[in-house]
Amino acid sequence: MTKRKAESTTSGGVEPHKRTRRMKVLSTSTRSEQQQAIYEANAVNSPLLRLPPEIRNRIWYFALGGRTIHICSFNLKGRHHRVYSVCQVPGIDDEFAKQIVRHNQLSGEAEIFEERDKRHGACHISRAMATTEYASQSSLNVLRTCRQVHVEGALIPFKLNDFDFFDFGDVARFLQSLFQEQAHAIEAITLSCVSPRTTATLGKLVMTRLKGLRQLRCFVDVSGWGTAFRTDWSNALSRFYGLATISATVLPYNGSFWMSLDSYHGCSREVMRAWAKEMEDGLIAAGS
Numbered sequence: 001m002t003k004r005k006a007e008s009t010t011s012g013g014v015e016p017h018k019r020t021r022r023m024k025v026l027s028t029s030t031r032s033e034q035q036q037a038i039y040e041a042n043a044v045n046s047p048l049l050r051l052p053p054e055i056r057n058r059i060w061y062f063a064l065g066g067r068t069i070h071i072c073s074f075n076l077k078g079r080h081h082r083v084y085s086v087c088q089v090p091g092i093d094d095e096f097a098k099q100i101v102r103h104n105q106l107s108g109e110a111e112i113f114e115e116r117d118k119r120h121g122a123c124h125i126s127r128a129m130a131t132t133e134y135a136s137q138s139s140l141n142v143l144r145t146c147r148q149v150h151v152e153g154a155l156i157p158f159k160l161n162d163f164d165f166f167d168f169g170d171v172a173r174f175l176q177s178l179f180q181e182q183a184h185a186i187e188a189i190t191l192s193c194v195s196p197r198t199t200a201t202l203g204k205l206v207m208t209r210l211k212g213l214r215q216l217r218c219f220v221d222v223s224g225w226g227t228a229f230r231t232d233w234s235n236a237l238s239r240f241y242g243l244a245t246i247s248a249t250v251l252p253y254n255g256s257f258w259m260s261l262d263s264y265h266g267c268s269r270e271v272m273r274a275w276a277k278e279m280e281d282g283l284i285a286a287g288s
């Protein structure tokens with residue numbers, strides 16, 4: 001993944017340069033003659049780059065897309081450090097989503113489902129390994145091999161992966177860290193957040209940066225709230241209203257985290273079903 005270069009600062013009475021934000025992932029207009037020669041030689045000599053573009057696009061899809069990327073962070077000495085991990089149990093949330101939809105359509109006392117951390121227990125990686133593990137697991141190093149590969153593939157990890165968040169704050173921090181092109185390329189997001197706490201900054205970021213969003217899926221563990229979950233969670237999801245152009249799926253369920261408590265507050269299927277429908281209608285883009 002491309003990283004933004006650090007802003008240079010000046011001192012000693014020199015007027016500081018005006019801060020400019022790089023908008024493009026890679027500028028192709030600044031290459032030297034030597035770089036241009038390498039660029040042209042690669043295009044002619046590389047067996048990979050001589051393949052028809054549609055074949056290469058298939059290769060990029062298998063190498064760089066089709067995964068769920070978990071994004072979370074930890075706070076160390078006041079600084080948030082992002083942690084990426086590639087999901088080790090692909091498809092498990094698709095299956096869980098179907099299970100919740102089926103469950104909430106029926107009547108009868110609501111069941112309790114396994115909490116998210118248990119479903120994705122195999123996906124956790126240590127903080128020390130987080131960054132390098134993400135790069136190696138998701139094959140992003142291929143983007144560093146040559147300029148043409150980078151031009152063709154740089155946005156694919158954003159376009160063809162599903163980004164899964166455990167905390168709304170991480171959504172904001174992740175979007176702030178991206179170039180505009182990268183953020184606009186994101187098509188699928190899963191929200192598995194444990195708390196409905198959101199900010200106006202998050203609302204502004206998602207509206208200005210998730211312009212390419214097609215699919216939005218929200219798992220909401222409502223246990224512990226009873227029916228009171230609706231106020232705060234409605235407010236949280238309203239930050240994403242009108243963004244999903246293809247599908248919006250809201251999946252409320254009673255999770256197992258609080259089930260050992262005598263005062264466990266579950267929610268009925270009827271309440272969850274009606275609320276999910278109301279939210280989905282809000283999240284889908286007008287005219288979709």
Ligand SMILES: [Zn+2]
Pocket residue numbers: 070086087088089119120123
């Ligand atoms: Zn996972």
